[in-house]
Amino acid sequence: MDLTLYVWRQDGPDAKGKLEQYEAKNVSPDSSFLEMMDMVNEDLINEGIDPVELDNDCREGICGTCGCVINGIPHGPQEETTTCQLHMRKFSDGDSLTIEPWRAAAFPVVKDLVVDRSALDNIIQSGGYTSAYTGELIGEANNTLISKPIADYSMDAAACIGCGACVAACPNGSAMLFTSAKVAQLAVLPQGAIEAAERVNNMTEAMLNAGFGNCTNHYECEAACPQGISVKFIAKTNREFIKALA
Amino acid sequence: MLQSSIGRKLVMATTGMCLVGFVIVHLLGNSSIFIGADGINAYAEHLHALGPIVWIFRIILLSLFGLHIFFGIQLTLENRAARPIDYNQKKNIRTSFGAETMIYTGLAILAFAVYHLFHFTMHVTNPEISASVLPLDALGRSDVFTMMVLSFQKFFISAVYAGAMVTLLLHLSHGVQSLFQTFGVLNGNTLPIMEKIARAAAIVIFVGFVSIPVSILLGLINI
Numbered sequence: 001m002d003l004t005l006y007v008w009r010q011d012g013p014d015a016k017g018k019l020e021q022y023e024a025k026n027v028s029p030d031s032s033f034l035e036m037m038d039m040v041n042e043d044l045i046n047e048g049i050d051p052v053e054l055d056n057d058c059r060e061g062i063c064g065t066c067g068c069v070i071n072g073i074p075h076g077p078q079e080e081t082t083t084c085q086l087h088m089r090k091f092s093d094g095d096s097l098t099i100e101p102w103r104a105a106a107f108p109v110v111k112d113l114v115v116d117r118s119a120l121d122n123i124i125q126s127g128g129y130t131s132a133y134t135g136e137l138i139g140e141a142n143n144t145l146i147s148k149p150i151a152d153y154s155m156d157a158a159a160c161i162g163c164g165a166c167v168a169a170c171p172n173g174s175a176m177l178f179t180s181a182k183v184a185q186l187a188v189l190p191q192g193a194i195e196a197a198e199r200v201n202n203m204t205e206a207m208l209n210a211g212f213g214n215c216t217n218h219y220e221c222e223a224a225c226p227q228g229i230s231v232k233f234i235a236k237t238n239r240e241f242i243k244a245l246a
Numbered sequence: 247m248l249q250s251s252i253g254r255k256l257v258m259a260t261t262g263m264c265l266v267g268f269v270i271v272h273l274l275g276n277s278s279i280f281i282g283a284d285g286i287n288a289y290a291e292h293l294h295a296l297g298p299i300v301w302i303f304r305i306i307l308l309s310l311f312g313l314h315i316f317f318g319i320q321l322t323l324e325n326r327a328a329r330p331i332d333y334n335q336k337k338n339i340r341t342s343f344g345a346e347t348m349i350y351t352g353l354a355i356l357a358f359a360v361y362h363l364f365h366f367t368m369h370v371t372n373p374e375i376s377a378s379v380l381p382l383d384a385l386g387r388s389d390v391f392t393m394m395v396l397s398f399q400k401f402f403i404s405a406v407y408a409g410a411m412v413t414l415l416l417h418l419s420h421g422v423q424s425l426f427q428t429f430g431v432l433n434g435n436t437l438p439i440m441e442k443i444a445r446a447a448a449i450v451i452f453v454g455f456v457s458i459p460v461s462i463l464l465g466l467i468n469i
Contacts, residue, residue, distance in 0.1 A: 006334070019334055072337030098335040105328050171341065173328030176251075204251045213328030214251045214321050216348065217424040218341035231427070232434040239430030241252040 001027050001093035005040065007052050008100045013108050013116075019098070029089040033076065034059060034066060036088055053112035061085040064163025064226060068113045069100045074165035074224040082163065082226045102168035106175070106211040117164050119210035120178060124162075126206035127199035128182040130191040141191075150188050157185035159227040169224030172213030177221035179207050180237035181229050187240050197244035200237060252428075254317050259428035261314040262421050268307060269414070273454045279467060283391035287383050290390040315356060322349045344420035351417040358410035365397070372397060395462055395469050404459035411455045418448035 003024040010017025022044070027036050034056055041051035056066040066083040070076035076086045091097065101109050106119040134141070146154075158181070166177035183200050186192025192199070208214070215234060222231045247253035275293075278285035293300060338346070361371065369376030375396040383389045398404045422444035426432050432440055461467045 008334075069333060069336075072333060072335040073339070100333055100335070103329055103331055103333055105330050169339075171329075171338065171346065172325035174251075174325070200252075201250070208251050211328060213325035214255065216255075216321070216325065216345070217420075217427045218338070218345050220338055220340050223339040230434045232432070232437065235427050235430045235432045235437070237430075238252055238255070238428055241250075242256070242430060245247065 001029060001088065001091070001095075003027060003036075003088075003091065003094070004096045006096065006098045007112070009052070009112055010101075010109050012111060017109065017112075019100075027088050029087070031088050032059075032084060033070070033086040033088065034084050053110075053114045055114045056084060059084045061226070062161065064161035064165070067102060067163045067165055067168065067226075069098075069102065069168055071098055074102070074168040075163075075226050080226055080228045082161075102164050104164075104167050104173040104212065106173070107164060107167065115164070117162070119212070120162050120164060120175065122210055123175060123179055123203055123206045124182065127195070127202040128186070130186060130189075131195060132191045144190055146189060154185050154188050157181045157229065157233050160185075160225075160229055161227055163226060165224045165226060166221035166229075167212060169220040170213065170215075171218050171220060172216055174215045174221075175207050175210070175212040176215035176234050176237070177225065177229055177231065179203050180233040183240055184233040184236040187236065196240055200240040200244050204237075204241065254321060255428050257313055257317050258321070259425035261310045261317075262425050264310050265314060266418065266422060266425075268310075269418075269451060273451060276458060277454065279391065279394060279458060280461070282467075283383055283389070286391045286394065287385070287387045287389060290377075291387045294388070311356075311359075315352070318349065318352055342420055344416040344418075345424075347416060348420060351413040354413040355410065355417060358406070358413070361406070362410075365403070366393070372400075372403070392469055394458070395467060398459040398462035401463070404463055407459050408456050411452050414455070415448050415452040418451060419445050422447055 005022045005024055006019040007022060008017055009020045022040055024036055024040050027039065031039075034054070037052060037054055041054075044051050054066070054068065057063045059066070061082045061084060064082055067075055068083055070083065070086070075081060075083045076090070078086050078090050099113065101107075101113045102115045102117075104115075107115040107117055110116050132141075160178060160181040162178065164175075164178070167173055167175045170176070183196075183203055186199060187196040217231075217234075219231050222229065248257065275289050276286070278289045296303075344351070364370040365372060369378045373379060375393055377388045377390050377393045380389045380392050383391070398407070423437075423441045426440050426444075427437065458467075
């Protein structure tokens with residue numbers, strides 16, 4: 001299959017970027033999106049043009065590093081799938097693909113499709129942990145029994161891979177789904193419940209300070225999330241915030 | 247609380263809920279026009295008889311409006327600043343037209359509310375058919391019924407009113423379900439149900455308000 005790509009090219013954080021048109025010829029429908037980009041990049045190198053910088057790491061759908069916005073949808077048109085697990089059979093011969101980086105004030109573009117996502121790390125550092133004592137005297141973690149429904153709920157929230165697609169999809173550039181996944185994951189566990197009030201306040205404050213927007217319940221985040229994280233965790237975070245007020 | 251992201255969202259939800267409550271009470275009051283002059287004139291008389299309570303109520307309502315508008319604008323500006331460079335192509339999957347246009351429908355409702363007060367409360371825009379110049383009704387009450395009928399018989403006034411109710415419909419279609427999500431009372435199962443209930447409620451409120459000018463234009467309600 002042959003495709004026309006419109007790819008965002010930007011030399012550096014302060015450079016002005018623009019969409020460049022490239023042709024991807026003889027793409028196998030069985031190749032992944034990243035393999036297709038690898039082929040395009042090889043052609044660019046042969047032509048003496050800088051290859052498109054594209055973040056990627058595991059290429060197994062685990063890490064989420066590869067995220068970019070494809071035809072207006074973070075990670076492309078396939079539901080609950082990261083960019084690396086998206087295959088070209090999802091597209092048709094002759095299609096045009098617009099490929100852009102995550103767009104948010106808190107995610108400055110490093111180069112081309114690569115953005116700096118350390119703002120998400122800052123949110124985690126502000127409270128996405130538990131200060132649990134460990135060691136022989138306390139006993140091991142498995143001594144604290146946790147019911148199956150709570151463990152499942154917590155694990156569903158913990159499925160977040162921190163790719164930032166929620167921010168990229170949100171009309172407000174908010175990181176509420178990312179933040180609330182961590183708040184909810186920890187708030188329901190006995191180890192995390194102790195610091196729940198502090199955590200929700202600190203993490204939502206860190207989110208705002210990092211330059212993310214505010215959640216207005218568009219639910220675009222849930223639709224874009226490659227892990228299918230539910231906006232019920234945002235409702236849970238709102239509950240935790242109300243509890244923290246009291 | 248008033249600087250935090252969720253805190254301000256709670257202010258929007260709380261004031262929004264009170265304003266929806268006001269809209270429902272206002273609709274129920276207005277619907278007394280279907281009983282005829284006796285209905286709405288008696289309702290207006292009772293309201294005015296409350297004296298200072300009316301003013302306390304008005305001040306509370308104004309504060310609710312003020313807070314809702316202030317934080318609505320502030321949050322919208324912050325949210326826009328969070329994406330300084332827009333996408334060349336962006337496809338929204340889940341959100342609704344109502345959700346995307348909240349600031350515009352909100353400002354339109356504000357503009358309409360100001361006009362509405364000038365018209366029916368302060369009698370500035372159409373003084374010739376206002377209750378303050380119309381003769382009192384048979385029971386010596388201010389004739390709100392005749393003012394409403396004569397007003398909505400003017401197609402322009404009815405059209406502006408109906409247009410404003412469309413913006414209210416859009417605003418509530420997102421706002422009502424959104425406030426329950428903000429209060430944290432929803433979960434993964436109840437959210438889709440609440441979205442449907444909220445849209446239905448917005449439609450009922452819309453139909454209720456618009457039925458008044460439509461009934462008058464069709465001559466179903468007449469002097």
